[in-house]
Amino acid sequence: MKVFFRRVALYLFALWSFFPLYWLLNTSFKTSKDALARPPTFIFKPIMKNYIEVIKNNEVWGYFLDSLIVALGTTCFGLLIGVPAAYVLARFKFKGSADFGFWILSTRMTPPIAMLIPFFIMYLKLGILDTHIGLIIAHVGLNLSIIVWLMRGFYEEIPMEIEEASYVDGSSFFQTFYKIAVPLSMPGISAVGIITFLFSWNEFLFALVLGDSVVRTSPVGLYGFVGYQKIYWGQLSASASLLLIPVLFFVFLFQKPLIKGLTLGSFK
Amino acid sequence: MQGCFFMNQFRKERNKFIILMLMPATILLVGLTLFPFIVSLILSFTDYSLLRPGQTKFIFLNNYIELMKTDEFWIALRVTVVFTVLAVFIQVVLGVVFATLLHNENSNVSLLRTLYLLPLAITPIAATFTFRLMFNPSLGVLNYFMKLLGLEPQAWLASPNTAMISLIIVDTWQWTPFILLICLGGLASLPTEPFEAAKVDGASSWQIFTKITVPMLYPFIGLALLFRSIDAFKTFDIIYVLTSGGPGILTRTLNLYAFKHGIEYLSMGYAGSIAIVMLIITIVVAQIFLRKNKLLLPKDTLKR
Numbered sequence: 001m002k003v004f005f006r007r008v009a010l011y012l013f014a015l016w017s018f019f020p021l022y023w024l025l026n027t028s029f030k031t032s033k034d035a036l037a038r039p040p041t042f043i044f045k046p047i048m049k050n051y052i053e054v055i056k057n058n059e060v061w062g063y064f065l066d067s068l069i070v071a072l073g074t075t076c077f078g079l080l081i082g083v084p085a086a087y088v089l090a091r092f093k094f095k096g097s098a099d100f101g102f103w104i105l106s107t108r109m110t111p112p113i114a115m116l117i118p119f120f121i122m123y124l125k126l127g128i129l130d131t132h133i134g135l136i137i138a139h140v141g142l143n144l145s146i147i148v149w150l151m152r153g154f155y156e157e158i159p160m161e162i163e164e165a166s167y168v169d170g171s172s173f174f175q176t177f178y179k180i181a182v183p184l185s186m187p188g189i190s191a192v193g194i195i196t197f198l199f200s201w202n203e204f205l206f207a208l209v210l211g212d213s214v215v216r217t218s219p220v221g222l223y224g225f226v227g228y229q230k231i232y233w234g235q236l237s238a239s240a241s242l243l244l245i246p247v248l249f250f251v252f253l254f255q256k257p258l259i260k261g262l263t264l265g266s267f268k
Numbered sequence: 269m270q271g272c273f274f275m276n277q278f279r280k281e282r283n284k285f286i287i288l289m290l291m292p293a294t295i296l297l298v299g300l301t302l303f304p305f306i307v308s309l310i311l312s313f314t315d316y317s318l319l320r321p322g323q324t325k326f327i328f329l330n331n332y333i334e335l336m337k338t339d340e341f342w343i344a345l346r347v348t349v350v351f352t353v354l355a356v357f358i359q360v361v362l363g364v365v366f367a368t369l370l371h372n373e374n375s376n377v378s379l380l381r382t383l384y385l386l387p388l389a390i391t392p393i394a395a396t397f398t399f400r401l402m403f404n405p406s407l408g409v410l411n412y413f414m415k416l417l418g419l420e421p422q423a424w425l426a427s428p429n430t431a432m433i434s435l436i437i438v439d440t441w442q443w444t445p446f447i448l449l450i451c452l453g454g455l456a457s458l459p460t461e462p463f464e465a466a467k468v469d470g471a472s473s474w475q476i477f478t479k480i481t482v483p484m485l486y487p488f489i490g491l492a493l494l495f496r497s498i499d500a501f502k503t504f505d506i507i508y509v510l511t512s513g514g515p516g517i518l519t520r521t522l523n524l525y526a527f528k529h530g531i532e533y534l535s536m537g538y539a540g541s542i543a544i545v546m547l548i549i550t551i552v553v554a555q556i557f558l559r560k561n562k563l564l565l566p567k568d569t570l571k572r
Contacts, residue, residue, distance in 0.1 A: 006369050006372065010366070010369055014383040017383050017384050017386055017387055017441070017444075018383050020398050020441065021390060021395075023409060024390070024395070027398070027401070037407070084288075085289060085293040085294075091570045092282070094286055097565065101565075102554075102564065104293070105494075106551055106554075107301045108499075109498055109547055109550040110301065111502045111522075111526060111543045113527055113539060114526075114539075114544070117536070118303055122303055137296070137300070138300070141300035141301065144293055149495070150450060150495075153487050153491045154457055156566050157454070157458065173285040177289075187453045195449060195450075198388050204393065204505060205505075222391050222394055226397065231397060236397065240391050240393075240394030244386075244390055247389040248386075251382065251385055251389060255381060
């Protein structure tokens with residue numbers, strides 16, 4: 001009985017999460033007339049025209065590639081510099097460590113409106129406007145606070161005994177960090193990696209201003225299907241649906257450590 | 269003597285480690301955020317406008333005084349607070365509950381997890397415009413369902429009664445997965461003994477949830493809530509696309525208010541002062557939250 005109610009709740013929530021996407025998928029198989037039919041249609045003659053148009057469109061492939069480079073770069077680079085900082089903040093108390101942690105957090109608080117124009121000027125002067133690396137640096141900057149604070153939270157939950165034992169065995173700080181602490185925190189790294197990837201993949205404002213014409217990520221590219229007068233529903237929905245495939249693939253790859261009992265259990 | 273020498277050696281080693289581990293993140297963040305912050309701060313003390321860039325004057329706190337005097341600012345502040353508090357509250361409850369349910373489930377877990385993450389994975393532009401289509405009073409699927417269920421069709425985004433609710437629905441749809449994902453990660457990294465012990469003692473699921481799951485997950489919930497609040501406080505895209513702050517200014521948040529002045533009226537000084545006020549509010553609230561919940565510092569550190 002308990003299991004039954006739990007499943008009802010879980011599948012209802014799945015329906016709620018999926019319905020808008022179902023509607024988007026639905027729209028992607030409709031003609032432009034069907035897409036705006038009144039009343040809305042659930043059953044109709046599906047067409048592949050939108051998908052064929054999108055697949056033939058080299059620009060959409062370009063959005064995909066740019067997004068992939070930027071999001072993967074942001075995830076790797078972000079974890080690479082965020083995880084060590086998080087570890088130190090979780091394990092060591094030093095002068096000003098609370099203020100330092102809060103300062104990192106505060107970098108996420110500035111409203112984008114205040115950051116965009118200075119960012120643009122800075123990038124223009126440095127000559128990294130419209131480059132992948134430029135956008136990756138910006139996205140790492142935007143998400144580093146989340147990476148550091150969430151990872152710090154994960155390290156706090158990991159018992160310190162194993163690391164302490166490793167020091168007693170004569171390992172250095174660095175060895176203990178990458179041989180013991182990093183493997184132990186894989187569920188955290190996985191969750192934070194997925195979040196960082198998705199945030200970067202879907203970020204719009206900075207991608208628009210800093211990457212615009214050369215590096216055009218998918219949110220910016222897809223916005224092109226939204227005209228002033230008319231929304232190109234077919235192409236918008238078809239390309240958004242297609243772009244979901246690589247994201248799901250990435251999420252699927254990264255979610256493995258989230259499965260219960262895989263981490264701490266193996267040390268006991 | 270010798271012990272002292274080793275201590276010094278150890279201290280040096282430790283400090284070197286701390287500095288090296290923090291260095292890359294610090295350099296990047298100083299490089300990226302310090303300059304924009306200083307520019308915004310300086311601009312907020314001037315009447316800088318792109319309409320007449322040559323005649324910028326230093327006007328000290330006038331922008332701030334002006335801001336405090338207008339009703340529009342206070343209305344925007346109220347709208348922002350109502351939106352943030354309601355949306356984040358619903359998202360945290362849903363996120364924690366469904367993460368726990370999913371953690372205890374054993375069939376189709378992978379499928380369910382993927383379905384739950386979809387709202388976070390889809391390009392927001394596409395999702396938001398799909399919601400606009402679904403909310404459409406005459407041809408949207410929402411009113412279609414309302415009619416099927418025998419309920420009164422709503423104007424959703426256009427009506428003063430439902431505009432805010434509609435925005436909260438969309439935000440909740442999009443961002444609950446964020447909380448859920450953090451809680452799933454948290455649940456996966458918690459030790460299993462307390463749960464097993466409670467089960468052996470015959471505790472009910474509800475007791476386990478309130479007495480063990482939530483307290484143990486507490487730091488993760490706190491962090492998820494904090495980040496979600498920081499982001500919700502400066503939400504822009506969905507409000508801009510769905511209501512543009514309307515009807516009237518009933519859903520115009522501080523961020524949209526700043527956008528209006530900065531980008532539409534091009535008065536960057538005034539927009540800068542709104543941004544700084546937003547920053548101050550967030551910093552104060554975050555400090556209080558972190559101190560009250562003892563999350564500012566790790567609860568325990570290495571003994572060496």
